[in-house]
Amino acid sequence: MDDFVTWFQYNGGVLDTSMMGITDFPGSGRGAVALQDIPENHTVFTLPRALTLSTQTSTLPSAFGFEAWRKHKLHKGWAGLILCMMWEEAQGNQGKWITYLGGDEELRELQGTAVVDKIGRDEAERDYHEKLAPAIKTRPDLFPSDQIDTWYTLHRYHIAGSRILSRSFNVERWEGEVEQDVGYVSEEDGNEDTRADTSIGSAMDVDGSGDSGEAVDKESSGRDSDDEEIEDTSDIAMVPMADILNARYDSVNAKLFYEKHDLHMVTTKPIKAGEQIFNTYGDLPNSDLLRRYGHVDLVPCPHLKGALGNPQDVVEIRADLVVNVVCGDVSNSETYRQRIDWWLDEGGDDVFIIDVDPILPTALTSLIRLLLLTQEEWEKTREKGRPPKVKFDSQVSSLLRRIFEMRLTSYQSPDLEADAKLLTIQSLTLNKRHAIVVRLGEKQILAGALETLRLMDAALSDVGSNGSKGKKRVASEGTTGGAKTKKTRH
Numbered sequence: 454m455d456d457f458v459t460w461f462q463y464n465g466g467v468l469d470t471s472m473m474g475i476t477d478f479p480g481s482g483r484g485a486v487a488l489q490d491i492p493e494n495h496t497v498f499t500l501p502r503a504l505t506l507s508t509q510t511s512t513l514p515s516a517f518g519f520e521a522w523r524k525h526k527l528h529k530g531w532a533g534l535i536l537c538m539m540w541e542e543a544q545g546n547q548g549k550w551i552t553y554l555g556g557d558e559e560l561r562e563l564q565g566t567a568v569v570d571k572i573g574r575d576e577a578e579r580d581y582h583e584k585l586a587p588a589i590k591t592r593p594d595l596f597p598s599d600q601i602d603t604w605y606t607l608h609r610y611h612i613a614g615s616r617i618l619s620r621s622f623n624v625e626r627w628e629g630e631v632e633q634d635v636g637y638v639s640e641e642d643g644n645e646d647t648r649a650d651t652s653i654g655s656a657m658d659v660d661g662s663g664d665s666g667e668a669v670d671k672e673s674s675g676r677d678s679d680d681e682e683i684e685d686t687s688d689i690a691m692v693p694m695a696d697i698l699n700a701r702y703d704s705v706n707a708k709l710f711y712e713k714h715d716l717h718m719v720t721t722k723p724i725k726a727g728e729q730i731f732n733t734y735g736d737l738p739n740s741d742l743l744r745r746y747g748h749v750d751l752v753p754c755p756h757l758k759g760a761l762g763n764p765q766d767v768v769e770i771r772a773d774l775v776v777n778v779v780c781g782d783v784s785n786s787e788t789y790r791q792r793i794d795w796w797l798d799e800g801g802d803d804v805f806i807i808d809v810d811p812i813l814p815t816a817l818t819s820l821i822r823l824l825l826l827t828q829e830e831w832e833k834t835r836e837k838g839r840p841p842k843v844k845f846d847s848q849v850s851s852l853l854r855r856i857f858e859m860r861l862t863s864y865q866s867p868d869l870e871a872d873a874k875l876l877t878i879q880s881l882t883l884n885k886r887h888a889i890v891v892r893l894g895e896k897q898i899l900a901g902a903l904e905t906l907r908l909m910d911a912a913l914s915d916v917g918s919n920g921s922k923g924k925k926r927v928a929s930e931g932t933t934g935g936a937k938t939k940k941t942r943h
Contacts, residue, residue: 454483460552461694466500468694473497475697478729482748482883484699485730495720497707497730498694502716505622506550507690511537516595517588525588531577531614532584534621534689538613540595543604553693581610619746620696621689622709692716698732700742702750702763705733738766739891749890756809757897764809766894768902770860772803772820778856779824788831792823795835807898811905813853815843821852850910857899857906869896 454475458468472495474488491497508514513536514522527533542554589596589605596605695709695718707730710717724730734742739749742763754762776784776793783789797803805817822841825848826834834841861867872893876886 456552457693461500461504464501464504464549466498466504466694468498469496473730478699482699483697485697487724487726487728487730489726491720491724491730493720493723496717497720499715499717500692500694501714502711505690505692505716506538506541506553508533508537508687510690511541513537513540513595517592521588521591525591526584527588528687530580530584531617532580534617535610535613536585536588538616538691539604539609542613543596543600550691550693553691577611577614578607581607585610617689617691618744620691622692622695623688694718695732698730699748700734700746700750701729701731702736702752702765704729704731706731708732736765739763739894740766743887743891747887749887751890754809756901762894762897766809766898768807768860768895768898770805770807770814770817770856772801772805774859775805775817775820775856776824778859779821779852788828789824792826792831796820796823796840799838799840801840807902809898809901811901811908813902813905817853818843818845818849821849825849845909845913847910847913850906850913854903854906857902861896861899864892864896867896869893869900872896 458470458475461468470488472488472491474486475483476486478484478486485497503510508528514527514533517527522528522533527536538554541548541550545551548554585605589601692709695716698707698718706722706724706728707718707720709732710719718732720730734746737745743749750763750765751761752763753759754764756762756764772793776789780786780789801820802816805814807814819840819842822844823831823834826841858867866872872889875881875889876893881889
């Protein structure tokens with residue numbers, strides 16, 4: 454890291470070396486540490502915006518030609534930014550960011566349950582073959598043929614994409630600047646400048662000072678939206694030094710503030726000597742933290758009776774699993790296909806989110822009841838244009854139990870105790886440990902959901918002996934609440 458710090462300072466960065474050091478933390482990799490007590494509102498480092506790496510600060514788009522850049526659709530999606538990173542690294546010692554990029558180890562292999570389906574590898578490879586590879590072939594002066602097998606392979610494309618996904622910040626244009634092609638034009642002088650100032654927002658939290666100098670919280674970038682493929686990534690940048698800071702649930706003690714010419718990492722609360730300096734990526738489940746940033750969070754959790762876990766963990770229940778459990782071999786019949794299509798057309802969810810709260814998603818129960826309707830009941834429901842009312846009874850309970858148990862079988866092993874014992878093995882690789890933490894957290898949520906069903910079944914049995922009125926009341930209340938759902942229909 455000495456070379457990196459020297460490079461950072463040579464290029465205009467200012468690091469308070471008396472206050473902040475860089476070290477390795479067991480289980481979370483490299484990070485920033487307080488070398489002595491740091492007061493609130495203290496600037497631990499500053500860097501000029503020109504030191505950030507993006508399609509705005511790299512000279513590649515200008516050298517390639519803005520018109521050609523757009524022709525190859527490098528201004529949309531991630532291919533253009535990834536190509537800039539690959540090209541800058543290929544410049545070797547002639548490149549401005551070589552010390553920054555050359556010192557960055559490959560992102561750890563992402564493992565875990567909910568991680569795998571979200572990496573987006575197919576989309577990335579399509580962009581590589583349809584955008585990046587054809588663009589490279591048109592400019593052998595910029596991309597010499599003898600460098601392609603070294604610097605512009607699909608493997609290196611994935612590495613650069615992983616770095617961006619795990620460490621990049623979201624850029625906002627400073628007031629007074631407007632975008633033109635992939636560069637900026639200053640309204641003051643009208644001169645195009647591909648290395649012009651940028652303001653940084655972040656997957657980590659970043660505050661903008663604005664004209665008044667007061668910080669305004671920015672939301673996380675939300676890179677997993679359905680519009681990701683066509684996202685304008687001119688507002689994404691790599692920020693040296695800032696990306697060294699780790700994050701941990703509910704532990705943020707520093708934020709990156711942007712001003713017209715510089716970025717400042719400022720403490721938001723006092724930090725004791727020896728404590729880690731944390732930015733924040735937002736409070737995310739471990740599956741997202743591992744997929745995006747290569748780490749997991751473990752803090753004492755009330756739902757685990759004080760044991761370590763992540764309070765934001767969730768489990769996704771896909772609607773096709775629900776359909777298969779409820780309908781069995783006839784799930785593809787015309788009868789059920791009509792109901793499924795109607796459910797989706799009416800805005801119904803095709804992924805249901807279960808979290809640590811002992812509340813089951815009402816939409817999940819509603820879909821089950823839709824699939825259980827007789828043909829006559831289904832036709833009446835379709836005429837009304839409303840999904841079935843949420844009602845919990847023994848039949849729904851039995852199906853929910855089968856759904857959760859089937860979801861458990863999707864893991865390598867449904868045994869929670871086995872995973873807990875694995876985590877006590879000291880020789881586990883960090884990759885394996887992270888993967889176990891992710892799947893154990895999800896299996897604990899499913900175990901909690903099954904326990905909720907057991908308690909609700911017991912409540913049904915209790916009120917059943919006291920009359921149907923009590924039974925109806927408990928059944929209707931059993932699955933109400935603000936449970937989360939997620940729409941992912943394509």
